[in-house]
Amino acid sequence: MIHILNGDALAMRFPESIPGEKIIVREALIDGPVSADSLEELWEIRNRFINENYPETADLDYSKLSVSEFEKILNLPPDSKIYCWFEEDLFCQVNLWFVIYLLRGHPGDVFLILPFPDSPYHFTSLSERDLVDSFESKAHFLNIKEREILETLWQYFQNGKIFEALLIGELFNERFPFLKKAVEAWRDMIPVGEFPGKPKATLLEIQKELRTEEFQPIFNEFQKRLPIYGFGDLQVKKLLNELKKA
Numbered sequence: 001m002i003h004i005l006n007g008d009a010l011a012m013r014f015p016e017s018i019p020g021e022k023i024i025v026r027e028a029l030i031d032g033p034v035s036a037d038s039l040e041e042l043w044e045i046r047n048r049f050i051n052e053n054y055p056e057t058a059d060l061d062y063s064k065l066s067v068s069e070f071e072k073i074l075n076l077p078p079d080s081k082i083y084c085w086f087e088e089d090l091f092c093q094v095n096l097w098f099v100i101y102l103l104r105g106h107p108g109d110v111f112l113i114l115p116f117p118d119s120p121y122h123f124t125s126l127s128e129r130d131l132v133d134s135f136e137s138k139a140h141f142l143n144i145k146e147r148e149i150l151e152t153l154w155q156y157f158q159n160g161k162i163f164e165a166l167l168i169g170e171l172f173n174e175r176f177p178f179l180k181k182a183v184e185a186w187r188d189m190i191p192v193g194e195f196p197g198k199p200k201a202t203l204l205e206i207q208k209e210l211r212t213e214e215f216q217p218i219f220n221e222f223q224k225r226l227p228i229y230g231f232g233d234l235q236v237k238k239l240l241n242e243l244k245k246a
Contacts (some may be wrong), residue, residue, distance in 0.1 A: 002076060004099055006086045010123045018135050020083070023073060026066045030094045030186075031235055034158050043067050054234055073102045080108040083139060088120040088178040089230030090185045097154035100142075104151050111139040120178065121227045146175065153179070162187050185228045196246075200239055202226055215240070 001020030005011045011024050032049040036042035047062040076082065082103065086096040096112075103110060113134050119125040126134065142150070149172055156165040166187060169180035188198040195201060199222075206221045207213060219236050231239075 002080050002082045004073065004082065004084045006092050006095060006123070010085060013124070013128070013131075015128045015131050017132060023069050025095050025099060026069060027095055027098075028091060028232075028235060029098055029157075030091045030229075030231075031238070035160075036158075039070075053238060056234060070102060073099060076103075076106065076108065078107045080106075082106075082108055082110045083113055083135065084110065085113045085123065087115055087123060087230065088182065089228055090182045090189075091230030091232075091235075092121075093179070093182040094154075094157055094186075097150050097157060100147055100150040101154040103147070110142045110147060112142055113139050114178070121230060149176070149179075153183070157186070162190065181228060185226075189229070196243075199226060199229060199231065200243055203236070203239055203243060 003020050004023045006025055008024055011022055033045050036045055050057055050062060084096060084099060086092045115123050115126060153165055153168060165183045169183040173180045191197045202225055206218050210217055219233055222236055
């Protein structure tokens with residue numbers, strides 16, 4: 001039994017009573033280039049991007065922390081039962097799409113576990129009992145068609161095919177109601193003319209309304225207004241720096 005977790009925050013509070021091996025996704029594929037002809041090229045592109053744009057992570061080994069976890073997914077035994085723990089925000093969804101892409105052709109059963117409906121963007125709001133209950137009674141088995149849908153979304157994201165992704169969101173809204181919101185959030189973050197994209201436009205509004213450049217209150221308000229993006233402090237700091245340079 002394998003649990004693919006959407007980050008260290010969940011891994012640190014993952015109930016010991018849930019059996020199985022843990023694989024931790026340590027990436028933010030929503031931010032930066034992802035177009036590549038091979039996984040090896042993708043690792044190089046991501047490593048370079050992170051080093052150049054996130055100085056806070058300069059001392060971290062991307063290959064050891066991130067690539068090694070993805071390679072575990074690529075080498076799972078064929079009889080593995082795989083549980084993917086991901087939230088509904090765009091940050092987590094893009095990582096999920098990539099994970100399902102890595103699992104393409106894997107013969108094992110794959111399940112998707114989402115947070116409870118009243119907390120779609122935060123596993124952290126769930127108690128240990130809630131997490132156990134999610135595993136025991138709320139895991140959704142992904143059939144071949146559903147896996148193909150999520151895999152295709154990664155390929156569309158990797159190649160910037162937003163209109164094709166929007167169509168998937170519409171066609172499969174009843175089966176995956178969270179996809180439409182995530183894909184629309186992706187669409188809205190794309191700059192158009194003088195519009196810098198919704199996240200940056202919202203940050204400008206917040207700075208103007210709060211009359212401050214202090215990070216924490218800006219970040220807190222951004223989280224309230226746009227939880228659909230799932231951005232952490234590193235992503236928001238980067239956006240603010242880009243606005244300053246602009």
